[in-house]
Amino acid sequence: GRKKGGGGAGLTERTVVQEDPGQVGTGGWDFYTISPDDATQHANGGRACLAKERWSMDVKGFVAAPYGPGVAAVVHSRRTFGSGAERYVYHFYEVSNDSPQTVMKFVGNQLTAKDPKHQENVNDPKFLRNFCRVQAKAQALAVNFNRRVQGKSAWQISFVECYIYTLTEWGVWEDGTGSVLVEPFLEGRFVKWNSNAGYVKPSQAPRQAGAGAARNDIGLFGIGEDEEEDDSDTDSLDSVAPFRMPEGNIEPDHAPQAFSHFTHSITDGKDLVCDLQGVWNETDGFMLTDPVIHHASGKGKNGRTDRGKEGIKKFFETHKCNPLCKRLGLNIFAESMRV
Ligand SMILES: [Zn+2]
Structure with missing residues (x-):
């Protein structure tokens, strides 16, 4: 595993019990009734679900x-099934049961709850909300990317929807209520395409001599810059590129790297x-989760993993423009002018 910036140095990890691989809810569920009456809440350890946002x-x-x-x-599983640098992951479901029962009647998809790993x-009410905000912002950029690419569904980038549930329970949070971040459980093989510090997953696509990255970096200098300036503001993410480049040798694996490049260009x-x-x-x-957004201000407004300009520089140090970057009219020199 790669350690993210800021991770958990000097922090106290909470004690958790790990679920066996492949099991869901082994060890039981904590049950939070939505807006219960006082008696129901009292009988259930003070647990209630107060909001979903x-x-x-x-x-x-x-x-x-x-x-x-x-x-x-x-319902929130008592045991974890994994952990990241900053959070433990649990199983989570919405249910139609109105009281804790042996058989839970799940409604909708299997969900994942991500709770702070460190005491x-x-x-900190902002800790999880920040992840949620960053993910929603990344998704807005992904929608814009997909619209501009107008490519195959295999190249689509999306970030899963995430929610903050406000829960209450005796003896867990200092002021009685706290939150969990919840998103759909991702099925399939979990892959990391790039990191927040310049790591790039080696492409599995066979490379053709002479059609590689070196040529994509030049020859398109300047193209694509004009139409980007008009919507450089992050807040207007809905315009469509007036032209598109030929498909060339675009492989699905090009999409994540081109997307990262695109986000820097489109936000000026x-x-x-x-x-x-x-x-x-x-x-x-691509169904993605837990992105990092480096913000050029360097103020760390997107959380502990936001490394600002340093992080942006690290990305472009290892990024090689691919045929999808080319199709979008992106080039690396334009970005280096901005860093
Ligand atoms: Zn590129």
């Missing part, structure tokens, strides 16, 4: 999100989305 790009804030049909509670972050050098990881299949393309 998502980040809205339109209002630039968290807004209420609907539960699935017939949902009366949410120091448990009571303000942002770079990287640490692209998740699953891929031919029909859905």
Whole structure:
């Protein structure tokens, strides 16, 4: 595993129990009724689910999100099934049960809850919300990317929807309530296409001599810059490129690297989305989670993994423009002017 910037140096890891591989909910579920009456909540360790929210790009804030049909509670597995640098992952479902029962009636898809790994972050209300906001922002850029690429579904980039559930329970959070970040469980082989510090997954596509990256970096200098300047603002992510380049030898693996490059170009050098990881299949393309956005201000506004200009520089040090970058009219010299 690669360590992310800021990770957990000097922090106290919470004690957790790991689930056996492949099991879901072994060790039981914690049950949080949505808006219970006092007696019900008291009988259940004070547990309740108070809210479900998502980040809205339109209002630039968290807004209420609907539960699935017939949902009366949410359940959170007591055991973890994995961990990242900053978070433990648990199973999570919306259920139609109105009280804790042996058989849980799951509604909708299997979900994953991501909770702070370190004690120091448990009571920080911004900690998980920040991940959610960053992921929503990355998704808005992905929508724009897909529209401009107008390519095969295998090249599509998307970041899974993520939600903040506000829960309450006795003895867990300092002020009685806390939150969990919840998103769809990703099925398939988990892959990391690039990191937040210049790592690039080696492409599995066979390389053709003479058709590689070196030539893509030149010859297109200047093309593509004009139409990008008009919508360099992150907030207007809905325009369509007026032309597109030939497909050349575009492989699905080119999409994540081209997407990272694209995010820097379309935001006029303000942002770079990287640490692209998740699953891929031919029909859905890339379904990604937990991105990092380096923000050029260097103020770390996107959390501990936001390395600012240094992170952006690291990306372009190892990035080789691929045929998809070329199709989008991206070139690396334009970016180096902005860093
Ligand atoms: Zn590129």
